[in-house]
Amino acid sequence: MGAFDHMVSQVKGFRSRPGQRDMAAHIAQTLADVAWEDDTPQPAQQADWVPSAGVGPVRGIAVVQAGTGVGKSAAYAATVIPLALAQQKRVIISTATVALQEQLIAKDLPALSAALPHPFAFALAKGRGRYVCRLKLEQLATADPDGVDLFDADMVGSSDAASSERNSQRREERGALYERWCADLDAGHWDGDRDRLAEPPSGEWWAPVAAERHTCTARHCPAYNSCSYYQARARLAQAQVIVVNHDLLLSTLGLRALPAPDDCYVIFDEAHHLSSVAQGQFTSAMDWMRTQWLDRLPRAVEDVAAGIQYTVGVDVTQLSKSIKSAQGELARMGMMRIAQQPAWTALVSRTPRSGERREGNDHPPPVIDRLDQGALPSEWVPWIESLQNDASALLKVFEGMATQLKAQARDNPGDAPRLAQLYSRLGVLAPRLQSVEETARRWLEAPVGQQPPLAKWLEAQVNNGLVTLSAHACPVQPGQLLRHHLWQRVRAAVVTSASLTTCGTFDHFLRESGLYGDPAVSTREVQSPFNHAEQGRLVVVQTQADPKDVEAYTHEMLATLMVDLQQVERGALVLFTSRAQMKQALLALEQGANRDLRERVLVQGDASRTVLLQRHGDRVASGLASILFGLQSFGEGLDLPGELCEWVFITKLPFASPSDPVGQARADWVKAQGRDPFSELVVPATGARLLQWTGRALRTENDQAVVVCYDPRLLRQAYGRRMLQGLPPYRLQRRVNGQDVDVNP
Numbered sequence: 001m002g003a004f005d006h007m008v009s010q011v012k013g014f015r016s017r018p019g020q021r022d023m024a025a026h027i028a029q030t031l032a033d034v035a036w037e038d039d040t041p042q043p044a045q046q047a048d049w050v051p052s053a054g055v056g057p058v059r060g061i062a063v064v065q066a067g068t069g070v071g072k073s074a075a076y077a078a079t080v081i082p083l084a085l086a087q088q089k090r091v092i093i094s095t096a097t098v099a100l101q102e103q104l105i106a107k108d109l110p111a112l113s114a115a116l117p118h119p120f121a122f123a124l125a126k127g128r129g130r131y132v133c134r135l136k137l138e139q140l141a142t143a144d145p146d147g148v149d150l151f152d153a154d155m156v157g158s159s160d161a162a163s164s165e166r167n168s169q170r171r172e173e174r175g176a177l178y179e180r181w182c183a184d185l186d187a188g189h190w191d192g193d194r195d196r197l198a199e200p201p202s203g204e205w206w207a208p209v210a211a212e213r214h215t216c217t218a219r220h221c222p223a224y225n226s227c228s229y230y231q232a233r234a235r236l237a238q239a240q241v242i243v244v245n246h247d248l249l250l251s252t253l254g255l256r257a258l259p260a261p262d263d264c265y266v267i268f269d270e271a272h273h274l275s276s277v278a279q280g281q282f283t284s285a286m287d288w289m290r291t292q293w294l295d296r297l298p299r300a301v302e303d304v305a306a307g308i309q310y311t312v313g314v315d316v317t318q319l320s321k322s323i324k325s326a327q328g329e330l331a332r333m334g335m336m337r338i339a340q341q342p343a344w345t346a347l348v349s350r351t352p353r354s355g356e357r358r359e360g361n362d363h364p365p366p367v368i369d370r371l372d373q374g375a376l377p378s379e380w381v382p383w384i385e386s387l388q389n390d391a392s393a394l395l396k397v398f399e400g401m402a403t404q405l406k407a408q409a410r411d412n413p414g415d416a417p418r419l420a421q422l423y424s425r426l427g428v429l430a431p432r433l434q435s436v437e438e439t440a441r442r443w444l445e446a447p448v449g450q451q452p453p454l455a456k457w458l459e460a461q462v463n464n465g466l467v468t469l470s471a472h473a474c475p476v477q478p479g480q481l482l483r484h485h486l487w488q489r490v491r492a493a494v495v496t497s498a499s500l501t502t503c504g505t506f507d508h509f510l511r512e513s514g515l516y517g518d519p520a521v522s523t524r525e526v527q528s529p530f531n532h533a534e535q536g537r538l539v540v541v542q543t544q545a546d547p548k549d550v551e552a553y554t555h556e557m558l559a560t561l562m563v564d565l566q567q568v569e570r571g572a573l574v575l576f577t578s579r580a581q582m583k584q585a586l587l588a589l590e591q592g593a594n595r596d597l598r599e600r601v602l603v604q605g606d607a608s609r610t611v612l613l614q615r616h617g618d619r620v621a622s623g624l625a626s627i628l629f630g631l632q633s634f635g636e637g638l639d640l641p642g643e644l645c646e647w648v649f650i651t652k653l654p655f656a657s658p659s660d661p662v663g664q665a666r667a668d669w670v671k672a673q674g675r676d677p678f679s680e681l682v683v684p685a686t687g688a689r690l691l692q693w694t695g696r697a698l699r700t701e702n703d704q705a706v707v708v709c710y711d712p713r714l715l716r717q718a719y720g721r722r723m724l725q726g727l728p729p730y731r732l733q734r735r736v737n738g739q740d741v742d743v744n745p
């Protein structure tokens with residue numbers, strides 16, 4: 001460890017601490033025996049790979065929970081990067097948040113690089129869609145604003161004269177903006193990265209010009225040599241350390257956009273997000289209402305086929321019509337189900353009429369209708385089969401034409417601009433066809449053996465006065481997805497976060513992330529250097545009302561919270577479990593003696609997070625009290641050291657109730673296996689959330705803070721005591737009749 005200590009002492013901003021050394025030693029030990037020879041790769045497509053000792057190369061995966069203050073980025077960076085450089089391997093650091101990416105790129109990696117005898121190159125990898133497609137931009141900047149827009153998605157809105165006038169105006173404005181961007185690119189004032197635009201564009205205006213795999217002929221494109229995305233990729237190829245986010249890493253597996261994970265060291269920081277990211281990645285969806293793209297499809301295929309002398313061989317018009325008619329019929333039947341839901345009646349009654357504005361950005365959630373056990377209504381089956389067959393037949397045509405287009409572009413470079421344009425006409429339609437085919441295929445899938453059925457559901461929403469209805473499907477075990485798609489490709493990895501254990505064990509995390517039973521895994525819990533018992537108190541309020549009696553509990557909890565907030569002299573954070581609960585607290589602030597508190601409160605959603613935190617910091621710095629009201633994302637991501645957060649108020653246990661369709665489907669399946677989904681899924685997930693929420697309180701060794709949890713179940717119920725076991729050792733107190741009394745461990 002001498003080398004590690006020496007290095008950390010050389011790096012500006014790094015500081016050696018006992019926990020950090022422990023973490024570094026564990027990582028070094030785990031990765032020491034990794035074998036890099038390529039003779040025994042794991043078959044990535046093998047269906048039921050269960051890792052077992054002696055199969056494949058020696059892999060090493062260090063799973064480390066590092067409590068707040070350990071300095072985990074220094075521990076892994078100062079261990080893994082020198083090791084990788086010595087072996088001429090590259091390092092990928094994958095994170096969940098932009099904040100951590102910025103810290104690595106702006107602070108940790110430059111400092112470490114400067115301290116090493118041979119500096120290393122590092123870069124931030126962004127998804128293709130963050131870069132402009134120069135070809136599309138130039139075409140749209142010079143297009144007739146009222147002409148056919150090759151890249152437009154279905155226009156959402158009514159088709160009356162006023163609306164088409166508005167659309168035409170918007171196209172003109174958009175054309176002017178695109179012209180400015182073109183000029184900035186040509187002049188070298190902009191590098192095509194969306195994040196570097198002075199004014200962030202709306203998604204609606206960015207989407208038509210964003211680089212996209214399906215519309216890109218890569219080196220056959222006439223703009224390839226000046227393409228922003230490929231230039232960024234070339235810079236990435238020079239980097240020895242690449243910072244990326246989990247989404248991008250998972251979505252590019254097998255696509256060669258990043259170094260192959262089995263040929264480099266991979267560090268997953270904020271790894272507790274991996275399972276939810278995986279779930280999002282493997283959800284497929286098709287829209288049953290917005291089907292205008294199917295009207296454009298036959299013409300696009302006809303034009304492209306004529307342009308490359310391709311014989312299509314199937315009746316594309318008939319297939320498109322058939323898909324449209326199946327989607328129409330399914331939409332009709334789906335809406336009949338949705339309309340029976342009280343939630344739909346409530347959503348429609350709250351939807352502003354034409355010309356009315358919705359207050360703030362408070363969009364109601366969509367109405368979800370899950371198919372029990374993933375079973376389709378029998379009358380839907382022929383329509384779904386028809387969708388899958390027709391979409392599959394059209395995709396074959398697309399694949400044939402794409403192959404021919406690329407071949408012609410290769411053989412006739414002079415014709416590349418025309419061919420690239422034809423390719424992009426297929427490219428805007430291909431992902432939609434793929435979504436139809438994939439979702440329909442998954443909807444038709446029946447569970448195999450002991451496997452759980454896929455989660456399948458409908459989502460209905462009202463957007464700009466138009467009803468939308470989409471069908472979705474997703475496998476319910478994220479761990480299995482990660483095992484098949486990720487871990488089989490990884491040889492050497494560090495998997496870390498401040499919250500990997502729940503209720504005191506790694507089991508839940510390992511199962512959720514697909515690492516359970518993998519012999520390459522070695523776990524270590526590195527305690528925070530903070531003295532929690534001295535620095536913090538955790539007070540559990542014993543309310544009279546049962547939290548299950550929502551009305552009585554909320555009434556009592558808010559009354560107590562208002563009294564507690566009067567004690568706040570500097571920074572505080574109040575974490576709510578729902579928007580409705582937060583709204584009730586805001587109403588309580590408008591009553592009687594609570595009114596003077598209102599001006600001290602900053603509410604999540606009233607301004608951007610950056611602005612809110614700036615205001616909070618300014619108020620605290622000027623000696624005032626400032627109280628942040630927030631929901632789950634504030635419970636996880638805020639770093640408020642010292643006076644910025646002397647109190648954390650938790651209004652109720654943050655139950656991660658499986659209310660989403662995938663969670664519900666999974667809970668049903670666990671129950672059908674004779675197991676208890678509450679104990680197996682809900683309690684560990686809630687324990688993990690509680691660990692994050694309480695973790696907002698102490699951020700440095702000098703902090704002093706109090707966490708107040710108003711939910712008495714944390715002490716009264718066995719599952720509450722299980723969650724307590726997973727929290728750091730705060731001084732634990734029970735509040736009875738206004739008195740905080742120590743609870744003996």
Ligand code: SF4
Nearest residue numbers: 133134135216221227
């Ligand atoms: S190479 Fe691809 S992304 Fe780049 S400009 Fe051409 S089509 Fe667009």
